[in-house]
Amino acid sequence: MLIAAALAGSAPAGAASAQAVTAPVAEDFKPSSLNQPGQDYPQVNSQGHARFRIVAPAAQGVKVSLGLGGRGGTTLTKAPDGAWTGTTAGPLDEGFHYYRLTVDGGTFNDPGTLNFFGSRRWESGIEIPAKDADFYALKDVPHGHVQQVLFPSPSTGTQRRAFVYTPPGYEKNQSDRYPVLYLQHGWGEDETAWSNQGRANLILDNLIAAGKTRPFIIVMTYGMTNDVTPGRPGGLSSFDIRPFQTVLVKELIPYVDRQFRTLADQRHRAMAGLSMGGFETKLIVPANLDTFAYIGLFSGGSVSLEDVNKIPGFRDKIKLTFVSFGSRELEGGTMRGPPGVPPADPRANAEALKRAGLNSVFYVSPETGHEFQTWRRSLHEFAPLLFRD
Amino acid sequence: MLIAAALAGSAPAGAASAQAVTAPVAEDFKPSSLNQPGQDYPQVNSQGHARFRIVAPAAQGVKVSLGLGGRGGTTLTKAPDGAWTGTTAGPLDEGFHYYRLTVDGGTFNDPGTLNFFGSRRWESGIEIPAKDADFYALKDVPHGHVQQVLFPSPSTGTQRRAFVYTPPGYEKNQSDRYPVLYLQHGWGEDETAWSNQGRANLILDNLIAAGKTRPFIIVMTYGMTNDVTPGRPGGLSSFDIRPFQTVLVKELIPYVDRQFRTLADQRHRAMAGLSMGGFETKLIVPANLDTFAYIGLFSGGSVSLEDVNKIPGFRDKIKLTFVSFGSRELEGGTMRGPPGVPPADPRANAEALKRAGLNSVFYVSPETGHEFQTWRRSLHEFAPLLFRD
Structure with missing residues (x-):
């Protein structure tokens, strides 16, 4: 779904x-x-x-x-x-x-x-x-940098691209190390989306300037590997998470931990994504509980208590499960699924997690649909909840 | 001209x-x-x-x-x-x-x-x-990063954008400091041109991997400030170098020297540009001989001995004057000027500088015109000549 x-x-x-x-x-x-x-x-x-x-x-x-x-x-x-x-x-x-x-x-x-x-x-x-455009506006505050990195990917035989946001102060504070959020785009988009359409860098700059978020690094890379021919993005019908999981967990994360001053442990690493990127997050994090401590699904499905109970270690390892949607995606009170699939209720799922003692946050972006305003707001809500200990 | x-x-x-x-x-x-x-x-x-x-x-x-x-x-x-x-x-x-x-x-x-x-x-x-495409190809060598920075510009009341190439090893070698080349685009282009069209980052990656160039930082920013309205690039007829000179010398260079591990002195700083960017380089460097030690003009005019003799200190301070053109720009043996202006002969100018004891290099890109292949090759020739002591 x-x-x-x-x-x-x-x-x-x-x-x-x-x-x-x-x-x-x-x-x-x-x-x-x-x-x-x-x-x-x-x-x-x-x-x-x-x-x-x-x-x-x-x-x-x-x-x-x-x-x-x-x-x-x-x-x-x-x-x-x-x-x-x-x-x-x-x-x-x-x-x-x-x-x-x-x-x-x-x-x-x-x-x-x-x-x-x-x-x-x-x-x-x-x-x-937007009435709330201030949170992603370019303002006279210290700005982080967004840098293009080309990392070797032996598993795909390519040099792959990622963009890395380093927060303001990163260059100056040469002894500081930072947590990292791995942030994925949606289907049909690529690694440019979160900076260009999403303004992820400005959202973080503004949150950090306001003292609302601990400075952290964001890494954004291309989330599809099933290219039929080089440069040709694959379809979802043939999508297999494993090749991308290898790129992310075995190649990109070690590269980032070598190249940047990261806090290179599980409790300082988060993964989130919008739409298909949420789908990827939901598949990758449970299979890599020693790698990530935070989950963010922005218009990308939800996590049920049944899901959690099926994953040994989830309850102990995951410090936050954040799920969000645009209000228009939830019209009628449930997330619309494809024909024949019973509709999921992500809010009920989130509440069930909370009742079971998990740190679960559910956010609805007012009067937006399956579009970037929902995801800008989701990142703005999600970022302050990360890496608080 | x-x-x-x-x-x-x-x-x-x-x-x-x-x-x-x-x-x-x-x-x-x-x-x-x-x-x-x-x-x-x-x-x-x-x-x-x-x-x-x-x-x-x-x-x-x-x-x-x-x-x-x-x-x-x-x-x-x-x-x-x-x-x-x-x-x-x-x-x-x-x-x-x-x-x-x-x-x-x-x-x-x-x-x-x-x-x-x-x-x-x-x-x-x-x-x-191109037959020589290998020098700007994406290869399996260590890659530098290209990062977007937003720097405060009080003189223009804006947050301005620059792209900064840091060479391979920059992140790891935390005690190393690097020289800097300020590299300008041409008229009608912007700060994205040298990475996107020019492949400046790949040219440097490959030169550094081959041991042909000392690793250095490249900074690329938007070279026009006479925007009629915000976001509207100004015409050349109203162009005045001073506002951009202020942005570059008083705002961007200090920002880069604060944010990056630069060798922040004259002999470790170069300026070059293509076309209008060469024009800017030729105006800014002589007026800032305590700031820059190297000049590169790529299809952007030339420096005559008469020019040099009019600028006190040029001979002592400038370690290299590099001038290049595409062969098609020089057809007939001279650079074509506008009607009524005698054609300059950039090769004769370069030779006169050399005879007068200056370090002068003249390069002609074979079978190319006023286009990026000329400028890719020019950067590839220019970079190994920089910061050699």
């Missing part, structure tokens, strides 16, 4: 609330913060409507995949100046959304905005300003 | 030799190494021809900006399956080229390939395999 949640990721981009559709559209549109330099479009208004403008004078039709609940998208119309324009019928959810254009039957990106890797391709991105 | 050279950057993308046009096109096309995951097009053949395939069944016309000498590009034709295809009339120069599509009068990127920031926008990129 986790796979279904992951696969659903790219479809319902920014569900709109039905009632807002009928409100008049406020004419206070401003360029999206993710636009390329000097680009005026796409724009966003104070209600969360997005407006697009695509220059293609000879085109027969231009459509934007973003729109009302992701269904149908937004069809643009041709203005007298040859540009195609249109506004989403309803407001989009706050936060980051992927989208793409269909121009005369072909898939292209909006030349106005930056690209982000999702759905196995570099997609267009737009940012709907 | 440097400005003209810089501005010319985006126009002559991959000049083809006239005679090769008539050779039959070899049908051994393979996907470009810069394609997005799973994408078969664009492709490149053994002669350096590029072939494009764009799906847009209802389009009226699709053109690719890459082509014979950059003039006119390549017009695609519609295949029965609705895809637009075409092959460049001649081979392209070896190395990296920017390009873009025109679809029904609008500018888009090729959805098949990765994007690279150039010409003030994220452009499509293609790589023509």
Whole structure:
């Protein structure tokens, strides 16, 4: 059922609330913060409507995949100046959304905005300003560094890439050692997602500046190894966790522990992931209880008491099980599963763990779906709970 | 005249030799190494021809900006399956080229390939395999890290971004200190160019692994400050070196010297740049002879003996003046200047410096123009000459 949640990721981009559709559209549109330099479009208004403008004078039709609940998208119309324009019928959810254009039957990106890797391709991105945007804003606080590392992976015969966030002070405090969170992206995304779309570095910078989180290192790497051909991400149907588990546990963790000043023991290591990355976390951590002490599943399934009871040592070794979802993923009170699979109730699971004496935290991101605003908020809730002893 | 050279950057993308046009096109096309995951097009053949395939069944016309000498590009034709295809009339120069599509009068990127920031926008990129590609290949050698840093810039009221390459061993050898090269991009590019298009990190990894270069740090930041509005890169007509000089010398260098284990003195600091970045280097280094000891101008003008004689201290302080061009930039034996400006002869300038007893190196990249293959090779020639005492 986790796979279904992951696969659903790219479809319902920014569900709109039905009632807002009928409100008049406020004419206070401003360029999206993710636009390329000097680009005026796409724009966003104070209600969360997005407006697009695509220059293609000879085109027969231009459509934007973003729109009302992701269904149908937004069809643009041709203005007298040859540009195609249109506004989403309803407001989009706050936060980051992927989208793409269909121009005369072909898939292209909006030349106005930056690209982000999702759905196995570099997609267009737009940012709907959120009321709580301050926690991931670029502010005048000390900043950690995000560095690209290329680590040898004998098991896959490749040099693999990871991004490593080192917290502010890491370079100066040469005798300090730090705990590490291994943080995974979702299906169709890659190791760039948590910094680019997720702003994980800024979330940590701000939490650390506010004294809310112990400074720690974050490591983000590509979570798929079943590439059919080099550079070709594999499908979920053929997914086997073991090759990635080998890369992570046998290759990347030792590399990070050699290259960085880590606290290289179980109680100073966490793993979390969004969607498919949560699925990976739930498979890898129980099989490696001497390696990780914290679990975070962001829109990536849940852990039941039955799961825990089946895993010897889980209760003693795992200091926190954190599970989160966007509220729209839980509509009707349960997590929607694929046809034929009984729906899981992640909140009931989390409460059962707590009643059984485990440290279990359940978080719901208000008015967001299977998208990055849910996962930014999840990281913001999860980070302060880590490495507290 | 440097400005003209810089501005010319985006126009002559991959000049083809006239005679090769008539050779039959070899049908051994393979996907470009810069394609997005799973994408078969664009492709490149053994002669350096590029072939494009764009799906847009209802389009009226699709053109690719890459082509014979950059003039006119390549017009695609519609295949029965609705895809637009075409092959460049001649081979392209070896190395990296920017390009873009025109679809029904609008500018888009090729959805098949990765994007690279150039010409003030994220452009499509293609790589023509070069005979000397080994020096910038990703190999099984120890790799340095490339890290994003956000540094405070009170003079511009912003948090600015730089990328910092730390060589292999930097993390482990906690008592070692390293020299630093400040390396600038060209006009229309940004601080991502030297790692993404230029492969500066891989060039250094390979040189260091071969024992040809002393390990050093490279710092790459955005070289323009005259943004008309935030995020809007300024034009060259309004360019003033002083604000960027303040950012570099008063803000970034002290930040790097605080955050990294640098050898923080003049003789362990170099500055180089491509095109506009060379122009900046030529302005900033002579005004800061107590800060830098090495100059590298890659397709970014040259230094004459007259220049040197006008700058008190240059002769004593500067340990190396390195000037390079692509051979196509020097066709006719001189660097082409704008109308009315006598052409400079950078080779004669370099030889005059040498005759006058200065350490002057002139390098010409064979069969390349104002493009990244020239600059990759220039860095590869320049790096071993740095910090040798």
